[in-house]
């Protein structure tokens with residue numbers, strides 16, 4: 001196995017509207033999993049903590065500032081089509097109920113919507129790491 005084939009680390013952000021279990025999801029565009037619903041997130045960069053990565057990706061993708069993202073859960077995914085292997089670390093954070101997400105990267109996402117965590121299964125098709133998270137015991 002070459003270094004390129006080794007698993008990559010992805011970070012997904014569970015952003016909850018304060019005092020609710022509404023979290024932010026969007027349909028992916030222009031990359032693997034195009035058309036699938038995923039959380040804001042991206043690759044962990046060299047030297048970054050999970051929480052720093054979550055805050056950076058969320059700011060880049062939604063314009064929202066996360067005060068204190070916290071580790072929530074991790075899943076292991078091998079994408080059947082591409083063979084890509086990701087370890088995904090999910091971090092959670094709350095934003096004020098008045099927070100307005102912006103679709104800052106419209107080439108990568110069709111737009112952000114608030115969905116009740118327990119209804120995320122109805123956002124089909126789901127990006128594999130998110131589908132895996134919903135099958136774990138994690139609950140907000």
Ligand code: 8DG
Pocket residue numbers: 009010011012013031032038039040041042043044057086087088108129130
């Ligand atoms: P980057 O490559 O600039 O770091 O990030 P990006 O441009 O935001 O790419 P991305 O496709 O959103 O994220 C990079 C990879 O992270 C993605 O191909 C697979 C992995 N990833 C997970 N879980 C999640 C998730 O929940 N959301 C997102 N957006 N990516 C995830 O493993």
Ligand code: MG
Pocket residue numbers: 040041042057061
């Ligand atoms: Mg992303």
Ligand code: MG
Pocket residue numbers: 041042057060061
């Ligand atoms: Mg990104």
